[in-house]
Amino acid sequence: MDPRCKTVDPDKDLVDWHKPLLWQVGHLGEKYDEWVHQPVDRPIRLFHSDFIESLSKTAWYIVIMVWIPVVLYLSWFCYASLAQGTTRLFSSFTAEYSIPVHKYFFPFIFVLGMFLWSLVEYLIHRFLFHMKPPASNYYLITLHFLLHGQHHKSPFDSSRLVFPPVPASLVIGFFYTLLRLLLPEAVGMSMFVGGLFGYVVYDMTHYYLHYGSPKKGTYLYGLKAYHVKHHFEHQKSGTCPFLLLPAA
Template identity: 30%
Template sequence: MTSHQPSRTHRVDESVRLFENPLLEKLSHVHPIVPLLVWGPVAIWLIARAVMVHGIGWGGMAMIGVAGLVTWTLAEYLLHRYLFHFEPKTDMGRRFIYLFHGVHHDTPQDKTRLLMPPAGALPIIAVLYLMFYTVLPYPWAEPFTGFFIIGYLVYDYIHYATHHFPMRHPALKFLKHYHMRHHFSDDAGRYGVSSPLWDLIFRTYPTKPERSDRT
């Protein structure tokens, strides 16, 4: 079924219809707790296997954990910058980008489209796991993927919180303002959500002078 890319202006908290097919439309929404319930056990299982089955020690787990989490932050940045903000030339390409990210910029406060639905995340995680399994020596791909998934979940819930919670702690407040500027001030930069690390490294932070925010 074809997807819709609405041209009218929406309220930021409105939920727009993406698919004519009711099943596909339902799958495009997700309750905030669902990714944690789906991917949390997968991450725990992969990490537990590394310790209990493969016998990886705590030192090795600490190193692979840091590697998995940092790799996630890089993947988060690259996906957001080069895929989600890609400007296609065809109608099909524009629909694809709108489905993955454009709808979020159109209605950024829609609570059911802030997190990736499992139906969309599953093939991505599967492909990434095969890549990790090919690149990393056995059995390091399993805990690496587990920590990578944890990084993804941390990102998901930081992203959700930036849109729906006040986030009074200074570090969290910084992330909230940082992401809100991406939405409402200048979307050609500030591609990190859980961390500004790669924006600093690749010089996409900031692209315009900062201004005072009361978000």
């Protein structure tokens, strides 16, 4: 039991820990914000259905097993596509001044995708994950708990520290489609795969900051110390994805 966590009596808490929590938290109203920021060291069950519940959590290594092969394959595909020399930016607007995109640009587009992911994650974390849902809105409270509140309520639930592949695929699919619509295929996919790799790095870093033991004085030790403060001292502040610094 982590000493920084609140001791919970399942029979006397504001929610019934013997039942799934997701459909209960919306009834807490004005008590929700204080309750969700009192960490406990125990697993959380969200759904009644065993199948849906299984899709809402995962082990950390599943993220690597699922997404790293995708990153490797798409990286090879993008590089090979750019190597054909037919990819040009702005060709749909002007053929005369369109910009050729060579295979040597792939690493730069990949890194740009990582930074774009970092920015998107920061904005989502800062303004959605750490919003204060209106006390009178059952559905927004429920959504907040589903997206991020559950993690702050139980920060050491190891099965909920990384994004499970099935719900993650929906979000990833959205960004994939968006980039494919906005950019030439090879460029959009190169940016997408960089963002996907950035997401994997972020998720693994986040897990390590909860369960790893970095050496004192190292960069990761400083990140872990800062992230611990995020959970136990500055819980209502967002965090910057790669640096895990406070957003507010």
